[in-house]
Amino acid sequence: MAADYLKKPQGSALLIPVYEADSKSNSVYNKVDQVLGQRLSKKAKHLRFNFKIDETFVLHETEKIGYDSIVVFCIGDKKNFSLPIFQQSLANAVKVVRTLRYESAALVADDLSTKSMFDLGRFIARTFYLSQYDFLKYKSKDEKEKSIIIANLFLYTDATQEMTQGLKTGEIEAEGVWLARDLVNEPAINTHPDDLVAVAREIAKASKGKIEVNVLSEKDCRKLGMGAYLAVAQGSERNPKFIVLHYKIGSTSSKNKICLVGKSITFDSGGLSIKPSKSMETMKLDMAGGAAVLGVFKVLSNLGNLSNLEVYGVLPACENMPSGRAIRPGDVVTALNGKTIEILNTDAEGRLTLADALVYAEKYLKTDKIIDLATLTGAIIVALGPDITGLFGNNQKLLDSIKAAADSQGEPVWPMPQYAKYLPKIKSDVADFKNVTGGGFGGGAITASLFLEQFIDKADWVHLDIAGSAFNEYKPTGIWPKGGTGFAVLTLVEFLLSQK
Structure with missing residues (x-):
């Protein structure tokens, strides 16, 4: 029960969420303030704490209630309580x-006035984990020891089965996000196509039969006719790997087949159109789409x-x-659909690479x-x-479903026009299409999306440009x-859960 936070205090710091300018709704804050002889309200007044969203303050004079410190943080308007806002404020x-x-x-x-205790538990758990993420793999022992992790979060509320399930789901989701972050942050010298294969197989192994992995070799892709994908890969000494994960429960094929395609360039130098050195510094990130897909499958492997x-x-x-083997500006290649x-x-x-992947997803996986x-694109x-x-x-x-999922999870997306009038700008004089407009024409994110659409036949399709x-x-x-x-x-986990 929530009252135990005063009778049986646990943890070094007590976190108290408060609503904007509505003291009557902040019963926990008011109760603690009364026990402490108005120390909280006096400190708030002294700091000019206005109960506005994102405001936080700390009180250390808390010996009466058994905590070392109290952290008060504002979570917005009660009437419009938002879990994504709560998530950011709690983080x-x-x-x-x-x-x-403090370590607890x-x-x-x-x-907290939420309609779903499951979602509240979910947001609390994953916020606790995700807000503490640090990539310290290559730091020295001394540097690693400087990073304090809150190992224990004690939750005072009326526990329900729904809340407990939400807490577990949030923890599972956080593990998927951590995986994606780790893969993106890992230096490119340690992340090659083979390494992504190994991660996919580890996920499948841990899934207890729910996930299978199939890997197409360069020879397999050439036999199918993936000329666009292989053209990009041919400049590297590292062999390409076309990785396919498959999640299915039971032997019967579902009528609801969904495919997640993630761009997986493990390092992007720009090829012969080489990037400036400054622009190349973070190009280990160019497999972030694939990393996110692997993160989703890690979540799927552990969910019900x-x-x-x-x-x-x-x-x-x-x-x-x-x-010397790399593709050159002016070269013409043939994609899996013959274009x-x-x-x-x-x-x-x-x-x-996405062109052939999109065709493969629709033609061979029947999604x-x-x-x-x-x-x-940098244009986005x-x-x-x-x-x-x-x-x-x-x-x-489908666009509305993805937008709703993203909004509910606090991941900002914005609808962009699939403006067909720009399509002639990517028509080529010597081939069906060209991969850029050339000539300084703007709207690069739009023309890139229009290019991808040429490799979709009848499937419902959404493209997320996550360059930023x-x-x-x-x-x-x-x-x-x-x-x-x-x-x-x-976003993608929420979307998949909404489809079940």
Whole structure:
């Protein structure tokens, strides 16, 4: 019961969420303030704490209630309570506790007015884990020891089975996001197509038969006719691996087949259209789409059985490197659907690998819903900034479903026009299409999406351009760390759960 947080205190810091400018709704805050002789309200007044969203303050004079410190954090308006806002606010409060170097904390959740205790538990658990993510693999022992982890979070609320299930689900989701972040943050010298194969097989092994993995070799892909994908791969000494994951419960094929396609360029030098050195520094991130797909499948492997869903994951993994074998500007290749492509810029390689992957997903896997996610264009960052993902597609119902899932999970996406009038700009004089417009024509994120659409036949399709959102180059905020973010894992898991 929530009252035990005063009778049986656990943890070094007590986390108290409060609503905006509504003291009557903040019963926990008011109760603790009364026990402490109005120390909380006096501290709030002194700090000019206005009960506004994202505001936080700390009180250390808490000996009467058995905690070392109290962290008060505002979670917005009660009438419009939002789990994504709560998630960001709680994450910031957890960061405050870490700066205080405490290894345990307690959260009182009884004042939270949510319709779903399952979702509340889910958000609390994953926020606790995701807000503490650090990529410390290559730090020295001394540096690693400086990082304080809150090992225990004690939750005071009226526990229900629904809440307990939500807490477990949130923990599972966090593990999937952590995997995606780790893969993106790993240096490219240690992440090659073979390494992604190994991760996929580890996920399948742990799934107890729910997930299978099939890997197409370069020879297999050539036999099928994946000329666009293999053209990108041919400049590297590393062999390409076309990875296919398959989640299915039972032997009967589902009528609801969904395919997640993730761009998986394990390092993008730009090829012969080589990038400036500064632009190449973070190009280990160019497999973030594939990393997110692997993160989703890690979640699927640990969740309860989704018996009416059949989910595929496709990762056309390769490197884009310059060499004597590399594709050249002006080369023409033939994609899996027979369409020809003039390659004017070898640094617009992701769309070439995705072209064959999209055709494969529809033609050979027989999926009727395809969602691709790719660090595809710098143009989407110009349009939407670094945080927001561009949302494109050919089916409004599917677009609405992805947008709803993203909004509910706190992953910002924004609908973009699939503006057919720009299609002639990617028509080629010597082939069916060219991979860039050339000539300084704007709308690069739109024309890239239009290019991808040429490799969809009848399937419902959504394209997520995560070029900005997959990698945070600025300071950590909320659940988002610096570096790989694992963006889209939560959205796609929520979307899949909504389909069951």
